[in-house]
Amino acid sequence: MLTDNWKSLTPDEKFQTRFDKWMNQEGVEFAPGAKEAYLERSQMIKDAIELKKPSRIPVCPMIGFFPAYHAGVSCEDVMYDYDKLKMAWTKYHRDMQPDSMAGSFLMSSGKTLEHLGYTLYKWPGHGTNPNTPYQCWEKEYMMADEYDDLINDPTRYWMTKYMPRIFEAFAPWQMLGPFTDIIELPFVPATMIPFGIPDVQESLKKLIEAGNLAMEWIQAVGATDGETMATQGIPPFLGGMCKAPFDTLGDTLRGTQPLMLDIFRQPDKVLKAMEVLIPMNIEMGVRSATTNNCPMVFIPLHKGADGFMSKDQYRKFYWPQLKAVMLGLIEEGLVPLLFAEGGYNERLDIINDPEVPAGRSMWYFDTTDMEKAKAALHGQACICGNLPASVFQAGKPQDVEEYAKNLIETIGKDGGFILGNGSVLDEAPSENVKAMFEAGRKYGS
Amino acid sequence: MQEKLFNSIVEMREEEALALAKESLEGGADPLEMVDLFRKAVEEVGNRYEKGEYFLPELMMTGQIMNQLAELTKDKIVEGSADSGKSRGKVMIGTVKGDIHDIGKNIVIFMLDANGFEVKDLGVDISPEKFVEEAKAFEPQIVGMSALLTLAIEPMKETVEAFEKAGLRDKVKIMVGGAPINDAIREHAGADGWGKDAVEAVSLAKKWVGGA
Numbered sequence: 001m002l003t004d005n006w007k008s009l010t011p012d013e014k015f016q017t018r019f020d021k022w023m024n025q026e027g028v029e030f031a032p033g034a035k036e037a038y039l040e041r042s043q044m045i046k047d048a049i050e051l052k053k054p055s056r057i058p059v060c061p062m063i064g065f066f067p068a069y070h071a072g073v074s075c076e077d078v079m080y081d082y083d084k085l086k087m088a089w090t091k092y093h094r095d096m097q098p099d100s101m102a103g104s105f106l107m108s109s110g111k112t113l114e115h116l117g118y119t120l121y122k123w124p125g126h127g128t129n130p131n132t133p134y135q136c137w138e139k140e141y142m143m144a145d146e147y148d149d150l151i152n153d154p155t156r157y158w159m160t161k162y163m164p165r166i167f168e169a170f171a172p173w174q175m176l177g178p179f180t181d182i183i184e185l186p187f188v189p190a191t192m193i194p195f196g197i198p199d200v201q202e203s204l205k206k207l208i209e210a211g212n213l214a215m216e217w218i219q220a221v222g223a224t225d226g227e228t229m230a231t232q233g234i235p236p237f238l239g240g241m242c243k244a245p246f247d248t249l250g251d252t253l254r255g256t257q258p259l260m261l262d263i264f265r266q267p268d269k270v271l272k273a274m275e276v277l278i279p280m281n282i283e284m285g286v287r288s289a290t291t292n293n294c295p296m297v298f299i300p301l302h303k304g305a306d307g308f309m310s311k312d313q314y315r316k317f318y319w320p321q322l323k324a325v326m327l328g329l330i331e332e333g334l335v336p337l338l339f340a341e342g343g344y345n346e347r348l349d350i351i352n353d354p355e356v357p358a359g360r361s362m363w364y365f366d367t368t369d370m371e372k373a374k375a376a377l378h379g380q381a382c383i384c385g386n387l388p389a390s391v392f393q394a395g396k397p398q399d400v401e402e403y404a405k406n407l408i409e410t411i412g413k414d415g416g417f418i419l420g421n422g423s424v425l426d427e428a429p430s431e432n433v434k435a436m437f438e439a440g441r442k443y444g445s
Numbered sequence: 446m447q448e449k450l451f452n453s454i455v456e457m458r459e460e461e462a463l464a465l466a467k468e469s470l471e472g473g474a475d476p477l478e479m480v481d482l483f484r485k486a487v488e489e490v491g492n493r494y495e496k497g498e499y500f501l502p503e504l505m506m507t508g509q510i511m512n513q514l515a516e517l518t519k520d521k522i523v524e525g526s527a528d529s530g531k532s533r534g535k536v537m538i539g540t541v542k543g544d545i546h547d548i549g550k551n552i553v554i555f556m557l558d559a560n561g562f563e564v565k566d567l568g569v570d571i572s573p574e575k576f577v578e579e580a581k582a583f584e585p586q587i588v589g590m591s592a593l594l595t596l597a598i599e600p601m602k603e604t605v606e607a608f609e610k611a612g613l614r615d616k617v618k619i620m621v622g623g624a625p626i627n628d629a630i631r632e633h634a635g636a637d638g639w640g641k642d643a644v645e646a647v648s649l650a651k652k653w654v655g656g657a
Contacts, residue, residue, distance in 0.1 A: 132543040265459070310499070342624055394629050395629070423625060424595075
């Protein structure tokens with residue numbers, strides 16, 4: 001609740017309130033000149049979202065671990081050593097002057113992951129080499145016959161089935177009972193019994209230590225990101241995060257291949273499970289964006305891209321549920337930021353959906369044809385991205401400049417456009433990355 | 446019966462396909478002819494994929510059906526005749542150093558295998574040295590490198606260079622594939638070809654060694 005009368009506000013009023021708060025950043029002590037820069041940048045972003053022509057086209061890329069490579073420290077360093085993390089992220093923002101902040105929180109905390117024995121990802125020094133970003137290690141963490149467990153009680157499913165499988169430290173949680181047993185006095189002691197088991201007690205000690213590590217981490221990254229904002233006037237960009245329900249199933253729970261087989265073997269269960277995941281994803285996006293006072297909610301899209309499924313399958317298993325999440329966020333005054341890696345050419349006529357309010361969502365495209373994307377979403381959504389990894393990686397600064405200039409002059413000419421890349425950047429020659437920002441400043445106004 | 450079985454595979458009716466195959470085998474059908482029918486069904490799935498009628502879910506489902514059908518027929522095929530379909534050529538494939546993604550690679554392997562290639566799967570996060578070492582032992586005509594992440598582009602280039610250094614570059618054709626790959630990346634890496642999906646990998650392999 002951002003205001004006393006929050007529940008009586010319309011979605012548009014909520015949108016304005018959230019953006020006012022994001023743009024004003026009450027309580028932040030800006031360095032001289034930084035507040036003006038902050039206001040200018042945040043206004044450009046807001047204008048682009050509202051499909052207006054901003055004073056200049058903002059440059060807001062998704063840069064992954066690039067600041068580490070740029071500063072000459074390893075990926076492992078920035079996940080473990082908060083001083084090196086701060087040094088690298090500060091250097092990136094100083095050198096490149098982006099219009100949106102690359103939050104250092106996205107680098108996570110290697111110490112916390114290691115302490116808990118997290119297995120869904122491998123990370124630098126722990127399954128990938130020290131100079132390689134973290135990567136998802138998909139497996140069938142939810143079994144084919146567990147859909148009903150998830151559907152009936154997702155929180156209990158997470159606590160007693162999913163968490164024990166993906167965290168070594170929480171393996172004993174499979175012995176926990178549901179707290180919803182506590183309906184009257186006699187059930188209190190019975191529900192506490194599992195907490196008397198030594199293995200469970202051991203795991204709770206680990207949980208407390210994980211909490212301490214997380215506190216140390218949030219203080220470090222909070223200070224780093226706060227300083228970037230206050231001294232350089234760069235606005236935070238990703239306020240919260242959630243997922244398309246199909247991707248929660250595919251990335252987090254079932255794994256890609258098992259989920260694709262479920263489409264044929266138990267389609268109704270897949271649909272039912274996604275219905276349960278819709279409100280969970282909305283709540284997660286709203287809560288995180290509210291806490292962070294930043295109205296854009298990052299939704300990375302994975303398993304609905306071109307080639308991953310047919311249009312009919314997309315219409316049945318992907319879009320209705322993603323749209324429901326988007327509408328839930330928009331209803332709360334937030335802006336879903338869809339990060340569509342891969343191709344989305346075959347989806348354009350579907351995502352151009354009249355039920356999604358205009359000027360309230362952003363689409364980052366990767367290899368999608370931008371002319372077609374603009375034609376489809378014109379007057380509907382802010383479109384972003386498309387600078388290809390291949391140009392950053394194999395091209396020269398003038399190639400990046402040329403590509404960016406062309407995007408600005410064709411796709412960006414009437415506004416509603418943000419310059420950036422379409423798949424997370426990570427490693428690329430610094431001069432090529434710099435060329436993107438300079439092109440934005442040179443041709444964007 | 447043959448046609449019914451063929452259709453049930455091609456149209457993803459898993460249970461029906463398995464039941465029909467079992468019935469055929471128990472009724473004395475020639476297992477080698479059955480295997481030939483399965484191969485044709487996979488080819489048809491590939492055709493539909495190429496035409497944009499089928500996508501990843503169908504390829505994965507076909508892979509599942511095929512595994513189960515292979516289980517059914519393997520005991521029935523007399524030893525020695527099992528290798529009746531001679532290999533079109535040898536392909537060695539892996540996800541390059543620094544990248545641990547394997548879904549794309551596995552689909553390519555399945556499609557190459559179903560099209561009669563002998564495929565060796567090196568796994569993920571494979572260093573240039575390992576690629577070269579394995580190539581010396583396996584002697585493939587084609588080497589495939591897969592990647593999902595942009596950071597895997599440089600290791601592709603390094604792997605091609607390792608083949609050059611080992612004096613093996615002219616012995617193999619090298620193909621690259623994966624989300625960040627396009628012709629510019631192919632050229633940057635020094636590979637001979639690239640494809641956007643498993644079907645393109647198969648056509649490329651056929652063009653190079655198998656005869657179209």
